[in-house]
Amino acid sequence: MTLQIEKRLAAVFCITTALGLAACDNDNDRPPPPPPPPAMASFDVSVTNLTNAQPLSPVAVIAHQDGFAVFAIGAPASAALEELAEGGDNSALLAAADADGAVVTSGSGMAPVGPAGSETVTIELLESDLPDLRVSVSSMLVNTNDAITGANSVTVGDMAVGDSLSVYGTAYDAGTEANTEAAIHIPGPAGGGEGFNAARDDRADQVSMHGGVVSQDDGLATSDLSGQHRFDNPVVRISISRTD
Amino acid sequence: MKTILKVALLVTSLSAMSITNAADFNVKITNLTNGIWYTPFLVAAHPDGTSLFEAGQPASANLQAMAEGGDISGLVADLQGLGATIAENPANGMLPPAMSADVDLNTDGTTNVLLSIVAMLLPTNDAFAGLNSVNIPTEPGTYVFDVPAYDAGTEANDELVTGGGAPGAAGIPGDPGGLTGTGGTGAAAADANMNVHIHRNTLGDTDANAGISDLDSTVHRWLNPVVRVVVTVR
Numbered sequence: 001m002t003l004q005i006e007k008r009l010a011a012v013f014c015i016t017t018a019l020g021l022a023a024c025d026n027d028n029d030r031p032p033p034p035p036p037p038p039a040m041a042s043f044d045v046s047v048t049n050l051t052n053a054q055p056l057s058p059v060a061v062i063a064h065q066d067g068f069a070v071f072a073i074g075a076p077a078s079a080a081l082e083e084l085a086e087g088g089d090n091s092a093l094l095a096a097a098d099a100d101g102a103v104v105t106s107g108s109g110m111a112p113v114g115p116a117g118s119e120t121v122t123i124e125l126l127e128s129d130l131p132d133l134r135v136s137v138s139s140m141l142v143n144t145n146d147a148i149t150g151a152n153s154v155t156v157g158d159m160a161v162g163d164s165l166s167v168y169g170t171a172y173d174a175g176t177e178a179n180t181e182a183a184i185h186i187p188g189p190a191g192g193g194e195g196f197n198a199a200r201d202d203r204a205d206q207v208s209m210h211g212g213v214v215s216q217d218d219g220l221a222t223s224d225l226s227g228q229h230r231f232d233n234p235v236v237r238i239s240i241s242r243t244d
Numbered sequence: 245m246k247t248i249l250k251v252a253l254l255v256t257s258l259s260a261m262s263i264t265n266a267a268d269f270n271v272k273i274t275n276l277t278n279g280i281w282y283t284p285f286l287v288a289a290h291p292d293g294t295s296l297f298e299a300g301q302p303a304s305a306n307l308q309a310m311a312e313g314g315d316i317s318g319l320v321a322d323l324q325g326l327g328a329t330i331a332e333n334p335a336n337g338m339l340p341p342a343m344s345a346d347v348d349l350n351t352d353g354t355t356n357v358l359l360s361i362v363a364m365l366l367p368t369n370d371a372f373a374g375l376n377s378v379n380i381p382t383e384p385g386t387y388v389f390d391v392p393a394y395d396a397g398t399e400a401n402d403e404l405v406t407g408g409g410a411p412g413a414a415g416i417p418g419d420p421g422g423l424t425g426t427g428g429t430g431a432a433a434a435d436a437n438m439n440v441h442i443h444r445n446t447l448g449d450t451d452a453n454a455g456i457s458d459l460d461s462t463v464h465r466w467l468n469p470v471v472r473v474v475v476t477v478r
Contacts, residue, residue: 048299048300049300050299050300050441050442051437051441051442051444052395052435052436052437052441052442052443052444053436053437053444115436115437115439115441116299116300116301116397116437116438116439116441117300118300212445217431217432217447217456218447218461226432227401227431227432227444227447228432228435228436228444229444230444230445230447231442231444232392232393232442232443232444232445232467232468233392233442233467233468234392234442234468235442237299237300
């Protein structure tokens with residue numbers, strides 16, 4: 001009887017301290033040891049805007065295996081990428097990525113990244129997902145009709161903790177909107193116009209390298225962009241470090 | 245005690261570097277542009293953790309002097325303070341379009357593991373080609389680096405050839421190619437991004453006696469890369 005009470009007391013003590021302690025030392029009915037926490041890996045993905053006057057929309061960072069790509073040169077942009085490329089909204093792209101079996105995890109920047117600015121997005125994943133892991137980054141140059149930049153499938157799975165690397169991103173044309181350079185079609189501060197519109201009216205419905213903006217200063221009378229908005233490659237530096 | 249230990253570790257790792265990263269190499273620089281000349285190049289091997297500039301950050305006064313007027317003396321003094329291995333002016337003057345120059349460097353006995361190369365683009369206000377702190381390969385072989393044009397962010401790209409090359413003096417110091425015009429009204433006010441960034445390219449115009457720019461848009465434009473660097477490690 002005494003023994004029973006002691007056991008019960010011990011059980012109660014166990015429950016009340018369960019939040020603070022991992023295990024309770026009770027010889028008679030020891031709970032199974034909790035499984036060890038899964039080993040995690042984490043990466044800081046830092047994006048620096050190298051342009052003169054092209055703010056970048058909040059960056060999308062996607063960690064994935066082989067079999068996922070944000071876009072392919074020569075193929076039409078996905079509807080989700082079109083929303084990013086024309087309006088700077090990465091939510092549909094991240095939702096589509098998260099629903100893709102080849103995607104491990106994703107993250108988003110908190111705010112647009114202005115010229116000379118940078119933002120770091122941290123992604124965490126299971127160490128067991130490291131083999132063949134790649135990172136893709138995507139963002140819109142918002143003082144354009146549908147220019148995007150980023151990096152495609154940067155191999156990071158073989159990085160050790162403390163390793164870092166840098167890649168440079170060029171500008172692509174999503175091919176989903178004509179490059180009118182008119183304020184009504186430019187969502188960034190140079191235009192304040194419309195972002196996403198489902199109509200596809202670019203010369204060809206395919207992703208290509210961007211030819212740059214022409215601007216009013218260079219003779220495109222209908223352009224609301226100035227020479228300040230022109231850009232050359234690379235437009236971003238992306239630094240990736242494995243922190244854990 | 246912790247600090248002392250850290251210093252000791254740092255010294256150990258640096259001396260280890262000086263042995264493992266010693267390199268005897270040749271640097272060949274090629275002007276890839278059609279109509280741009282380069283002021284005398286500064287080629288330097290320098291220690292880990294140091295750099296002449298960083299994109300997204302303001303230019304130093306000495307970087308500004310190089311980018312606006314081609315004066316590398318201030319950067320040379322900075323590098324000497326770091327114990328860098330330095331080669332100045334390998335082209336013995338301006339490097340014309342499509343021409344090359346080369347120079348030997350030897351970092352034996354130093355901790356100079358990074359390579360940087362800078363020179364100003366003429367005729368521009370403050371454009372410079374910059375190879376920024378790349379690791380010097382230690383395995384014998386040939387290594388190619390493509391170099392973009394940066395804007396120092398320190399001067400308005402007015403594209404007016406005024407002879408102004410000193411920091412703070414507006415305008416372009418000159419055009420060694422002799423293909424610029426006159427009478428421009430000014431192509432741009434101050435840069436939107438006043439930190440070091442990738443150059444948006446010159447604008448130019450097609451009127452040699454008027455227009456907004458003294459540059460010729462059919463001659464003085466470029467697309468990156470603007471310089472190719474070939475490092476041959478022996």
